[in-house]
Amino acid sequence: MNTPTQLKAVEYPTSELLREHGSALDAWFDARYEAKRREEAANHVNSLAIIATKGTMDWAYPPFILASTASALGWDVSVFFTFYGLELLKKDLHLEVSPLGNPSMPIKMPFGPGWFKDINWNMPNAVMAGVPGFEKMATALMKQTVKNCGVASVRELRDACVEAEVKLVACQMTVDLFGHQKSDFIPEVTDWIGAASFLPVAQKSDVCLFI
């Protein structure tokens, strides 16, 4: 024998229910949905995933600046260092910059009077390639410029990332490929992983950058 509730459901079809109480149900659902969305947004922690692939002094800046700033904003940050990017995790940072083949890079002197500092010493690639120690000189000039302008050093920014518990992960495959020793790297490297491990992190991130 049917129970009273079952009987009621049979005698009272859903379409009937919706016709009488539909708008109230809709309003209740909308309010509930809004509240849930607000709750979710309030609990959401923004996240940033960076893939760092370059190992020159100039290209060391974007990943470390973005990672340290995002962590200051309270974001959850992971940086995956692969290929030449691994240089940025070495205990001894020997990062250099090369103006060779980079027509956008100004070559300016970080000393002397204003008019002298403003000169852009553009020169042909063949000249840059032919001068021994050209990259050493360019690197020294850039380091001086960075210092003069109050821009942080790469090491300083990396320390800020370490301090803010940015997850610094290294590509195991590249470490093997290039014959690096794990002891060459700072102990703060949080993990040695591959693409299959980083992609799920990247997938869940709000912002994902390849640098």
Add this chain to the structure above:
Amino acid sequence: MNTPATKTLDARGLNCPLPILRTKKALSELGSGDILAVTSTDPGSVKDMQAFCKQTGHELVSSNTQQGEFAFLVRKA
């Protein structure tokens, strides 16, 4: 200017993103409701400080320019 600052931070001469990183660090040493006074010379720090406060929930009480220097008061959330 009379400021009820609990702590002051001199970020003059520092460039992006250092003023923000130092601000964040200085705030972490304060209690909720405390006020941090920051001075900087980086023009980018004006917008950065607004964005930082908006994201982190700290209150930017004031932001002033005086003779090429920028002065901020931030109340910790």
